[in-house]
Amino acid sequence: MTATPTTLARPAGPRPARDTWLVLTRELRPVIRDPFTVIFSLLQPLVFLGLFSPLLVAQSGQSTPEVLSWFLPGVLVMIVLFGTGATGSNLQYEMMFGSHERTLVAPISRSALLVGRSLKEIVPIAVQSLVIVAIALPFGYRTNAVGLVLGIVLLAIFGVGLGSLSYSLALATRANEWMFWAVQQALIFPLLILSGVLLPLDGAPGWMRAVASVNPVNWVTQGERALLQGDLGSPEVAWAFLAAAALAALGLAVGIRSIRKSD
Amino acid sequence: MSDTIISTQHLTKRFPGKGKAPELTAVDDLSIEVRRGELVAFLGPNGAGKTTSLRMLTTLLPPTSGSARVAGFDIASEQAAVRASIGYVGQGSSGSPSQRVRDELVSQGRFFGMSAAAAASRADELIESLAISPFAMQQVMRLSGGQKRRVDIAIGLMNAPQLLFLDEPSTGLDPQSRANLWQHILELRAQHGTTVFLTTHYLEEADRYAERVMVMDGGRVVADDTAPALKAGLAGDAVEIRLTDPAESERAAVVVGEAFGSPIAAEHGVLAAAVPDGATRFPLALARLADDGIRVAAATCVPPTLDDVFLALTGRSLREAQDATTAETAAPQGGPR
Numbered sequence: 001m002t003a004t005p006t007t008l009a010r011p012a013g014p015r016p017a018r019d020t021w022l023v024l025t026r027e028l029r030p031v032i033r034d035p036f037t038v039i040f041s042l043l044q045p046l047v048f049l050g051l052f053s054p055l056l057v058a059q060s061g062q063s064t065p066e067v068l069s070w071f072l073p074g075v076l077v078m079i080v081l082f083g084t085g086a087t088g089s090n091l092q093y094e095m096m097f098g099s100h101e102r103t104l105v106a107p108i109s110r111s112a113l114l115v116g117r118s119l120k121e122i123v124p125i126a127v128q129s130l131v132i133v134a135i136a137l138p139f140g141y142r143t144n145a146v147g148l149v150l151g152i153v154l155l156a157i158f159g160v161g162l163g164s165l166s167y168s169l170a171l172a173t174r175a176n177e178w179m180f181w182a183v184q185q186a187l188i189f190p191l192l193i194l195s196g197v198l199l200p201l202d203g204a205p206g207w208m209r210a211v212a213s214v215n216p217v218n219w220v221t222q223g224e225r226a227l228l229q230g231d232l233g234s235p236e237v238a239w240a241f242l243a244a245a246a247l248a249a250l251g252l253a254v255g256i257r258s259i260r261k262s263d
Numbered sequence: 264m265s266d267t268i269i270s271t272q273h274l275t276k277r278f279p280g281k282g283k284a285p286e287l288t289a290v291d292d293l294s295i296e297v298r299r300g301e302l303v304a305f306l307g308p309n310g311a312g313k314t315t316s317l318r319m320l321t322t323l324l325p326p327t328s329g330s331a332r333v334a335g336f337d338i339a340s341e342q343a344a345v346r347a348s349i350g351y352v353g354q355g356s357s358g359s360p361s362q363r364v365r366d367e368l369v370s371q372g373r374f375f376g377m378s379a380a381a382a383a384s385r386a387d388e389l390i391e392s393l394a395i396s397p398f399a400m401q402q403v404m405r406l407s408g409g410q411k412r413r414v415d416i417a418i419g420l421m422n423a424p425q426l427l428f429l430d431e432p433s434t435g436l437d438p439q440s441r442a443n444l445w446q447h448i449l450e451l452r453a454q455h456g457t458t459v460f461l462t463t464h465y466l467e468e469a470d471r472y473a474e475r476v477m478v479m480d481g482g483r484v485v486a487d488d489t490a491p492a493l494k495a496g497l498a499g500d501a502v503e504i505r506l507t508d509p510a511e512s513e514r515a516a517v518v519v520g521e522a523f524g525s526p527i528a529a530e531h532g533v534l535a536a537a538v539p540d541g542a543t544r545f546p547l548a549l550a551r552l553a554d555d556g557i558r559v560a561a562a563t564c565v566p567p568t569l570d571d572v573f574l575a576l577t578g579r580s581l582r583e584a585q586d587a588t589t590a591e592t593a594a595p596q597g598g599p600r
Binding site: 019022025026029030033090093094096097098099101102103104105106107108 | 321322323343346347349351353354355356357358359360361362363366367370371373374375376402403404418
């Protein structure tokens with residue numbers, strides 16, 4: 001060790017943008033080192049695509065490409081719901097492991113610790129979406145390129161919000177792993193079913209449609225469907241971006257608040 | 264540069280009671296001073312307030328009342344400056360489980376404002392000096408306990424801190440890894456004069472390595488001195504002489520009492536007492552007994568341990584206190600520690 005034990009001067013004042021970037025790149029490093037983990041977590045959406053699509057084909061009497069055009073955007077939303085929605089468990093693990101505490105003692109902004117982590121979610125969401133679309137192409141699936149790009153942007157905004165909320169849940173439940181999963185599962189499945197990802201809600205009872213109408217995941221799903229079908233100017237798209245942005249704003253606000261008062 | 268690197272005034276931490284549990288005063292009116300370059304150990308059983316004190320000094324936990332300055336900065340109003348000046352190794356693992364060791368060291372260096380190049384070269388320096396090379400490219404979660412601890416220390420040293428806090432650094436390590444760890448800590452001090460402040464519940468460790476031991480119990484520092492001074496001040500060597508013939512007890516007590524210069528209790532043929540400077544007087548006592556024809560079946564003279572000191576100070580043995588509180592504090596993590 002040749003460095004002298006003098007404190008390395010840290011530039012004065014908080015630097016949230018730089019700190020967020022540092023947290024973001026740190027979180028991405030394991031993903032880049034082991035990209036297979038991103039692919040492996042596609043198993044669940046692929047099972048839905050492979051085993052559920054044929055049922056929809058049989059049920060609706062439509063062709064596979066037609067069914068995929070309706071179902072695939074919902075599967076992308078599902079990736080965010082299940083993947084990003086569970087990302088708080090990583091933080092919870094780090095809280096129990098001890099490494100989260102270490103970052104709290106480092107001279108970086110607390111909000112950067114949360115925002116950087118949430119922004120990191122964008123990368124797996126984009127990669128996984130593209131892989132799913134690529135896998136569906138041989139089965140006759142076709143999408144609109146601009147719509148796909150915008151669709152990924154929509155999912156990214158939605159994912160940042162959902163990821164932040166998942167981290168907030170981890171901060172709130174601390175070492176109670178079962179509590180994290182109980183709350184997470186209790187929310188994720190109703191949100192999924194009430195968003196019309198698996199089956200259309202058209203024939204649903206009135207109360208279900210009423211709940212679905214205030215479910216932001218439903219709005220995001222409908223917008224994602226419009227975008228990937230090339231209907232870029234439809235009002236569903238605008239509502240979807242609004243819902244995703246509102247969720248992101250809420251998620252980040254709650255998340256930053258949680259991490260600032262955590263110890 | 265001030266000579267004092269840590270000073271606390273009436274530092275207190277209370278945790279509100281949960282449910283029917285009463286309010287808990289984890290640290291009670293702590294006023295201590297640590298000088299630059301010292302190696303100080305907080306010794307005490309679980310629940311004594313060691314970790315809570317450390318968490319306050321490292322800005323992880325706000326105090327309920329009182330104040331403290333660490334490395335010249337106030338722990339409440341100048342948190343960023345305190346964090347930039349110190350190294351901290353907590354009870355858990357410092358490295359993120361999914362990160363490769365070297366990546367993590369660089370990231371942590373960047374958190375301290377180092378450039379990418381400076382962080383990389385500092386990381387390589389620590390990898391070399393802490394013998395981390397064989398597993399530098401492995402994920403933290405795949406390391407053994409001893410390897411993980413070395414990575415923790417490396418992370419704590421990334422910013423070349425003037426003051427290093429270590430919370431139970433050797434708990435859970437095998438004897439070999441413990442010895443290695445201590446060797447690294449001692450080298451660090453020899454080379455850089457780093458101030459080291461640690462908590463431990465291992466008596467032997469505090470005794471052997473710390474220049475100053477602060478004995479903590481019930482949230483208070485009940486003694487603060489060098490280990491030899493603590494032992495000399497509070498307890499003598501434990502002397503025990505077992506006679507072959509119990510009937511000679513009284514006669515033996517007189518002879519041995521003279522040799523020790525203090526009276527000694529004798530019961531059923533066993534003479535026992537704590538004798539200051541017992542080790543040097545012990546042979547004389549045995550010689551006198553032989554002169555008087557009193558036969559000795561067995562004799563021992565044991566120097567005092569910090570456990571004897573703890574016993575004298577608190578009325579409990581540290582080992583017993585440890586066992587009792589370990590059972591109590593098997594509570595969920597994340598609460599007051």
